[in-house]
Amino acid sequence: MPPRRSYDQYCSAARALDVVGDRWTLLIVRELLAGPRRYTDLHADLPGVSTDVLASRLKDMERDGLTTRRRLPPPGAAYVYELTARGRGLLPVLQALGAWGEPELGERRPTDAVRAHWFALPLLRALEGEGLVEVRLDEGCFHVHAGAAESPVHGDGPAPADPDAVLTLDTPTCIALSRGDLPLTEAIRDGRVEVTGDSPLAKQLREA
Numbered sequence: 001m002p003p004r005r006s007y008d009q010y011c012s013a014a015r016a017l018d019v020v021g022d023r024w025t026l027l028i029v030r031e032l033l034a035g036p037r038r039y040t041d042l043h044a045d046l047p048g049v050s051t052d053v054l055a056s057r058l059k060d061m062e063r064d065g066l067t068t069r070r071r072l073p074p075p076g077a078a079y080v081y082e083l084t085a086r087g088r089g090l091l092p093v094l095q096a097l098g099a100w101g102e103p104e105l106g107e108r109r110p111t112d113a114v115r116a117h118w119f120a121l122p123l124l125r126a127l128e129g130e131g132l133v134e135v136r137l138d139e140g141c142f143h144v145h146a147g148a149a150e151s152p153v154h155g156d157g158p159a160p161a162d163p164d165a166v167l168t169l170d171t172p173t174c175i176a177l178s179r180g181d182l183p184l185t186e187a188i189r190d191g192r193v194e195v196t197g198d199s200p201l202a203k204q205l206r207e208a
Contacts, residue, residue, distance in 0.1 A: 004060065019064050020090065024049050024057050026097070029083065029090050032067065034117065035152035036080035047113040061087070091153060095125055102180035116140035119174050120154035123167075126177060126184035128208075131164030131201035138171045146201070165202035168194040184208075 007014040020026055024046065031037060031045050043054055058081055061067040066087035071079050098121050108114070116139050123135060123144055130147030143159040145151050173192045176182035185208040187193040195205045 004064070019066070020093075022057065022060070024053060025061065026090065026094060028054075028057055028061065029066070029087060030094060030118075030121065032081060032083045032087065033091060033094075033121075033153040034155045036070075036082040038078050038080055042081065045115055045117075066090075095121060098122060099125060099180070102178070105175075105179045108175070114139070115156070117142040117154055117156045119178055120144050122178040123174075123184075124153065127205075129201045129204050131199060132159050132161060133201070134159040134163040134166045135174075136166065136168045137174055163197065164199035165195055165197040165205060167205075168196070 004018060006018045009015075020029075027046060028042065031042055037045075039054070039058070042058075043049065043051065046054065058067065058069075062069060062081075065084055067081050067083055069079055069081050071077065102122075116135075116137055119135070119137070120142055123133075124146060127133065127144070127146040131145075132143060133146055134143045135141065140156075141158050142154060142156050143163065144154045169187070169192060173182065173187055177184060177187060182192075184193065184205075188195055188205060188208065195202055
């Protein structure tokens, strides 16, 4: 494997960019925050990345201690990639970058790909408290683990267990939340987000 390129600057920001500054690296982290993923799943949820670039980035990330690769036991018997503790430590970096980038979203372009679970990180920024939240959109369903310390931060599809709260909303509302145009509390008060559930988290959301 060729040596990692470096800015050769004695600065923590420069050193961090040595590791995560290549194109696609942070988006791979975004996908792996959902838990272990197969190469084919990663490729499907990173439209636009070539197979060669994805394979190269995954090797770099494993070398740099951000990810590990392991083989699932039978009958799966497939290799999966997952974040290490150091890789998972990039969550606040992604959240800060996402918050900074909210004004850049604007209107969705015809060429823009979208996946339902890409709305997970913006929603997590708006959620307070802890619990498993299922989010139902026109375009699909995903779930988030608010306040999670070790478990996956988000995932595609319905919640893997009984959720503490279910949020039902349409895609325009979800986009407005992602762009920072609409606070979650206001969307709930205005009836644009329906909250169901009897947990403390669900009650907290309804009463906010």
